Amino acid sequence: MVNKDTFTIIHKDKKxxxxxxxxxxxxxxxETPFFMPVATRGSVKTLTSxxxxxxxxxxxxxxxxxxxxxxxxxxxxxxxxIGKFMNYKGINFTDSGGFxxxxxxxxxxxxxxxxxxxxxxxxxxxxMTPEKNMELQLKISSEVAMCLDSMPMYHNTTKTQIEDxxxxxxxxxxxxxxxxxxxxxxxxxxxxxxxxxxIQGGKYEDLRETSTKQLLKLDFDGYxxxxxxxxxxxxxxxxxxxxxxxxxxxxxxxYLMGIGTPIEILKGIELGVDIFDSxxxxxxxxxxxxxxxxxxxxxxxxxxxxxPEPIDKNCKCFVCKNYSRAFIRYQLIHDELTGKKLATYHNxxxxxxxxxxxxxxxxxxxxQSFLKEVEEKYNE
Amino acid sequence: MVNKDTFTIIHKDKKxxxxxxxxxxxxxxxETPFFMPVATRGSVKTLTSxxxxxxxxxxxxxxxxxxxxxxxxxxxxxxxxIGKFMNYKGINFTDSGGFxxxxxxxxxxxxxxxxxxxxxxxxxxxxMTPEKNMELQLKISSEVAMCLDSMPMYHNTTKTQIEDxxxxxxxxxxxxxxxxxxxxxxxxxxxxxxxxxxIQGGKYEDLRETSTKQLLKLDFDGYxxxxxxxxxxxxxxxxxxxxxxxxxxxxxxxYLMGIGTPIEILKGIELGVDIFDSxxxxxxxxxxxxxxxxxxxxxxxxxxxxxPEPIDKNCKCFVCKNYSRAFIRYQLIHDELTGKKLATYHNxxxxxxxxxxxxxxxxxxxxQSFLKEVEEKYNE
Numbered sequence: 001m002v003n004k005d006t007f008t009i010i011h012k013d014k015k016x017x018x019x020x021x022x023x024x025x026x027x028x029x030x031e032t033p034f035f036m037p038v039a040t041r042g043s044v045k046t047l048t049s050x051x052x053x054x055x056x057x058x059x060x061x062x063x064x065x066x067x068x069x070x071x072x073x074x075x076x077x078x079x080x081x082i083g084k085f086m087n088y089k090g091i092n093f094t095d096s097g098g099f100x101x102x103x104x105x106x107x108x109x110x111x112x113x114x115x116x117x118x119x120x121x122x123x124x125x126x127x128m129t130p131e132k133n134m135e136l137q138l139k140i141s142s143e144v145a146m147c148l149d150s151m152p153m154y155h156n157t158t159k160t161q162i163e164d165x166x167x168x169x170x171x172x173x174x175x176x177x178x179x180x181x182x183x184x185x186x187x188x189x190x191x192x193x194x195x196x197x198x199i200q201g202g203k204y205e206d207l208r209e210t211s212t213k214q215l216l217k218l219d220f221d222g223y224x225x226x227x228x229x230x231x232x233x234x235x236x237x238x239x240x241x242x243x244x245x246x247x248x249x250x251x252x253x254x255y256l257m258g259i260g261t262p263i264e265i266l267k268g269i270e271l272g273v274d275i276f277d278s279x280x281x282x283x284x285x286x287x288x289x290x291x292x293x294x295x296x297x298x299x300x301x302x303x304x305x306x307x308p309e310p311i312d313k314n315c316k317c318f319v320c321k322n323y324s325r326a327f328i329r330y331q332l333i334h335d336e337l338t339g340k341k342l343a344t345y346h347n348x349x350x351x352x353x354x355x356x357x358x359x360x361x362x363x364x365x366x367x368q369s370f371l372k373e374v375e376e377k378y379n380e
Numbered sequence: 381m382v383n384k385d386t387f388t389i390i391h392k393d394k395k396x397x398x399x400x401x402x403x404x405x406x407x408x409x410x411e412t413p414f415f416m417p418v419a420t421r422g423s424v425k426t427l428t429s430x431x432x433x434x435x436x437x438x439x440x441x442x443x444x445x446x447x448x449x450x451x452x453x454x455x456x457x458x459x460x461x462i463g464k465f466m467n468y469k470g471i472n473f474t475d476s477g478g479f480x481x482x483x484x485x486x487x488x489x490x491x492x493x494x495x496x497x498x499x500x501x502x503x504x505x506x507x508m509t510p511e512k513n514m515e516l517q518l519k520i521s522s523e524v525a526m527c528l529d530s531m532p533m534y535h536n537t538t539k540t541q542i543e544d545x546x547x548x549x550x551x552x553x554x555x556x557x558x559x560x561x562x563x564x565x566x567x568x569x570x571x572x573x574x575x576x577x578x579i580q581g582g583k584y585e586d587l588r589e590t591s592t593k594q595l596l597k598l599d600f601d602g603y604x605x606x607x608x609x610x611x612x613x614x615x616x617x618x619x620x621x622x623x624x625x626x627x628x629x630x631x632x633x634x635y636l637m638g639i640g641t642p643i644e645i646l647k648g649i650e651l652g653v654d655i656f657d658s659x660x661x662x663x664x665x666x667x668x669x670x671x672x673x674x675x676x677x678x679x680x681x682x683x684x685x686x687x688p689e690p691i692d693k694n695c696k697c698f699v700c701k702n703y704s705r706a707f708i709r710y711q712l713i714h715d716e717l718t719g720k721k722l723a724t725y726h727n728x729x730x731x732x733x734x735x736x737x738x739x740x741x742x743x744x745x746x747x748q749s750f751l752k753e754v755e756e757k758y759n760e
Contacts, residue, residue, distance in 0.1 A: 043716050048718060050698060087702045305455070330450075337423075341721065
């Protein structure tokens with residue numbers, strides 16, 4: 001199948017907004033929806049790129065800011081991109097790192113020009129501008145880049161502050177788009193890095209509407225919904241997703257940033273979200289919270305101490321085929337790296353399979369009842 | 381080939397004392413010489429049991445004392461042995477943990493009866509006797525157990541203290557042997573756990589002679605040379621190995637405890653040592669010191685920063701096939717678990733292959749020149 005467009009929808013669910021699409025990138029095409037494990041510095045903690053491929057993980061997301069603090073950018077540039085650097089055959093996304101720059105430990109000041117922060121590794125002051133960020137992401141040579149967005153500070157954020165971040169995000173998005181276009185103007189379209197705009201606005205529908213409409217004028221390759229994690233409820237989040245989706249044209253891929261529980265992913269898919277990422281599935285795995293076909297498993301609890309059962313008896317990953325809950329628990333309790341690895345592998349395998357199944361259900365027209373079934377397991 | 385004896389020598393080098401043997405255990409036979417990575421709690425840090433098998437690692441060694449501090453022993457007992465618990469098809473050795481009990485943070489007192497130490501996890505006082513230790517190791521159901529040995533304290537050890545530890549080790553070895561025999565008296569020989577005596581005596585030839593002769597009277601399945609690491613030189617170590625070997629009958633397997641650099645392993649093989657273990661190859665890997673066919677590589681050094689070379693261009697492990705020094709260095713510098721894993725995999729693969737090659741050279745009669753070649757690389 002040849003795709004002339006960046007994003008082509010190949011299946012639509014009749015009862016919900018769920019859809020299956022194909023995103024065309026300079027490295028080839030990838031079917032949506034998909035979940036991306038976080039590979040901040042070019043590796044998903046504990047996993048090899050071979051293992052990601054074995055699990056058929058279609059994409060990972062790295063962080064341009066964090067790669068720039070040491071020599072990461074210079075290396076990925078020398079290696080002709082992060083994909084070759086980390087020996088990964090899938091699709092590489094990069095986040096701008098806007099999110100990290102507002103971390104209280106490194107944040108100094110934000111101006112219309114950009115964000116001033118302190119490099120925690122050497123104390124240097126750095127001004128991160130939209131233009132500079134685009135250059136970084138092009139040197140990393142990810143297939144899909146994110147605009148530099150402006151995050152409101154975490155605590156006690158007022159609506160005015162969020163409005164300010166929406167405005168700044170729009171200004172920066174324009175500068176990102178212009179500079180990104182200029183930098184790639186000599187490349188044929190199939191060789192170009194894609195660029196997504198990031199919609200801000202917190203839980204406020206009016207701000208989200210402004211942000212979405214302003215970014216739409218810039219015609220990005222895709223749209224990310226960012227800025228969650230400020231204390232809003234899941235219901236508020238999904239109201240916003242629904243609203244934003246209603247404003248976006250159907251043929252644009254939508255990426256819901258930082259969302260990664262099985263239920264949130266399926267609910268996102270139901271609303272027509274195409275792409276997800278989160279550090280939660282890998283971080284939780286290392287801390288003993290695992291996904292199973294029967295719902296969430298807290299493997300550090302006493303009832304797993306002597307359990308010969310696999311994490312999930314319905315799972316076909318090598319961890320579930322070969323190891324007991326007792327073994328994984330014992331290793332995790334002692335902070336053993338092998339335990340962290342086995343737990344991480346299972347969680348990523350589980351999510352990847354869950355979305356594969358969701359896609360089959362969309363094709364069969366039974367997605368909604370599938371979502372309900374999974375939801376019941378996780379609510380028990 | 382059917383082995384009636386526990387240990388059968390199948391090849392002898394003509395120029396050195398190097399030999400290839402077969403050790404018969406309740407889980408099957410294993411060819412010597414071999415190196416055991418340390419799997420203290422049932423996992424080799426960062427590696428899965430599948431990976432150990434893929435690399436053809438023939439055996440690993442766990443620690444009875446450490447497994448006993450929490451519920452490890454109860455679990456391995458319920459799981460019918462540590463091999464099943466960790467899903468490892470190779471041979472499991474266990475150390476008594478004598479070494480750990482003398483750690484200043486947990487050691488309280490040593491009597492003829494045993495060692496009194498404090499469980500660091502709950503503050504409980506525990507008296508570890510030779511009998512109790514044998515019961516622990518039988519519950520773990522390793523293929524090869526070690527006697528409880530008495531270690532002199534680490535610092536400023538006098539010859540009198542080492543002499544005292546030799547005497548205590550002999551007394552405990554008798555009690556270990558007697559209790560181990562009693563506990564297994566109803567088992568047919570092929571189903572029995574093997575028991576090795578541990579020779580103490582530091583760098584003192586007279587004490588080593590006493591220790592060796594006293595333990596020989598007890599007729600163990602094999603003999604371990606323990607008690608190094610008290611500040612003696614490598615030359616002193618190998619003098620002792622040579623001397624002890626001259627006192628031991630040829631048909632007893634010899635295990636040099638805690639020795640694990642490529643050169644020390646090959647020199648040990650040259651002197652007729654059959655078994656090695658060390659935490660160094662895995663620990664060093666995590667800290668960036670790697671073994672290669674060109675000698676030692678310190679991958680954290682600046683000259684590896686942008687290096688597209690593999691760790692070792694002559695190595696066929698998946699790490700060397702797929703990853704650059706730059707990638708591994710970048711991950712290790714950021715304490716990324718994937719970096720630790722790749723480095724560990726390579727070091728264990730390297731040592732396993734090194735010993736495989738040593739065996740081929742023994743068969744071809746060229747072991748001595750092989751040792752010299754490797755030595756030159758590591759001395760450069």
